[in-house]
Amino acid sequence: MTAMRDISFEKVGYDHHDPSLKTGEGGLTIWDLQKMAQERRFKELDNLFDNGLSMNSLPVGMSAGVGIASLTTDAKLINEWLTVFAVKNWRGKIFFSSNNKRISQGRNRMRSSLLNPRSSFVPMMKFSTMLLDSHPLTPTAKSNVVILTYTDPLTKPYWQEFIPTKLHALDLQVAVKGKYGPVFIGKTFFGKYDKKGEFTANVPIKVVGWYFLDFNEGALKEQKESHWDGSEEEVLDPIPHLEN
Numbered sequence: 001m002t003a004m005r006d007i008s009f010e011k012v013g014y015d016h017h018d019p020s021l022k023t024g025e026g027g028l029t030i031w032d033l034q035k036m037a038q039e040r041r042f043k044e045l046d047n048l049f050d051n052g053l054s055m056n057s058l059p060v061g062m063s064a065g066v067g068i069a070s071l072t073t074d075a076k077l078i079n080e081w082l083t084v085f086a087v088k089n090w091r092g093k094i095f096f097s098s099n100n101k102r103i104s105q106g107r108n109r110m111r112s113s114l115l116n117p118r119s120s121f122v123p124m125m126k127f128s129t130m131l132l133d134s135h136p137l138t139p140t141a142k143s144n145v146v147i148l149t150y151t152d153p154l155t156k157p158y159w160q161e162f163i164p165t166k167l168h169a170l171d172l173q174v175a176v177k178g179k180y181g182p183v184f185i186g187k188t189f190f191g192k193y194d195k196k197g198e199f200t201a202n203v204p205i206k207v208v209g210w211y212f213l214d215f216n217e218g219a220l221k222e223q224k225e226s227h228w229d230g231s232e233e234e235v236l237d238p239i240p241h242l243e244n
Contacts, residue, residue: 013054016182027179030212034066037210049185052143052174057101058131059215061239064223065092067211089114091121093213098242102131114160121233125153125161137189137204138172146173151197168192170199180218186211
């Protein structure tokens with residue numbers, strides 16, 4: 001079950017812009033982490049996840065992002081869809097600013113059409129996000145944890161937004177030190193949301209996908225210069241702000 005009420009406002013952690021979290025040349029990037037996942041070095045990723053940084057607020061703004069299906073689900077069609085989604089049709093996330101720095105919303109940076117490999121990227125597939133002290137699906141994590149829930153993913157009639165209304169998923173992520181600043185390592189679980197928005201994982205120990213986010217300008221620049229295919233993108237300028 002999601003521990004949505006388990007929030008401590010007394011816990012002090014790092015600020016996202018703390019210069020001590022930027023490791024510089026040779027430090028981790030989301031592309032290094034993606035390569036580790038592609039090489040199935042999941043024990044190393046788990047070790048990084050379990051020894052992350054406690055943050056004092058959610059990240060804000062646009063992130064570069066990459067992901068990979070962990071290919072341990074029982075359905076081949078789901079495995080293939082996850083891989084195509086993570087590698088070709090997703091470029092990261094956008095976190096909104098809010099009055100409460102531990103509770104917000106966001107959007108995914110996704111292709112407007114999964115059938116057109118050069119369609120533009122647009123903000124869609126809405127999620128709610130919170131910074132929690134801990135979560136039962138990641139009991140060995142020593143840091144606090146960011147949770148992303150998809151109980152109301154629809155923004156516009158993009159057909160791919162209807163997938164999470166049937167195939168329920170939950171994301172959990174932690175921060176680690178990286179080349180440009182904090183890098184987030186994320187795990188995706190399949191399960192079911194009940195009418196109250198509480199999530200129960202199908203198999204709690206089964207991670208169906210890994211994703212990696214970097215909200216730092218250096219990562220966004222590297223994504224554009226070295227990991228882009230020329231597709232256009234619709235951006236949110238300014239990033240929306242939540243009064244909560």
